[in-house]
Amino acid sequence: MSKLTHLDERGNAHMVDVGDKQTSSRTAIASGQVRMASSTLELIATTGHKKGDVLAVARIAGIQAAKQCSQLIPLCHPLMLTSIQVDFELDTARTLVKISACCKVSGQTGVEMEALTAVSVAALTIYDMCKAVDKDMVIECICLQEKQGGKSGHYQRASTSTE
Secondary structure, three states: OOOOOOEOOOOOEOOOOOOOOOOEEEEEEEEEEEEOOHHHHHHHHOOOOOOOOHHHHHHHHHHHHHHOHHHHOOOOOOOOOOEEEEEEEEEOOOOEEEEEEEEEEEEOOOOHHHHHHHHHHHHHHHHHHHOOOOOOOEEEEEEEEEEEOOOOOOEEOOOOOOO
């Protein structure tokens, strides 16, 4: 296993110096899902929820979260994101909302944390807006699906049966 980059030789946390790294185009895609009762999913699908359009609010929350990632996660670099896209897919057969986020930057460090944060906060927003009608919802399977750019190159998750 390689050395953890956010720890110095004494084991103290520190922000990685990316100043000497080449600027490159970087993209990260993350995903996750919120499992819920079929009646809750129906409320979301028909925008019949009394709090309004759940997915519209969750999309804005996800975008805002990606923009604030360095304020939420210690040691993350503040980034000038060039694109943030948060999308949803309603899976009626499995009674869940699938969430995906794609973040892009031209910079010296990757955008994986921003994409993961966007998915996480979008999922939490769905939960928050629907908890009055469904306390049994489960947020699950939040993970990095793909990243491109930077020294480590291209990564793509092998699909699993839970995704």
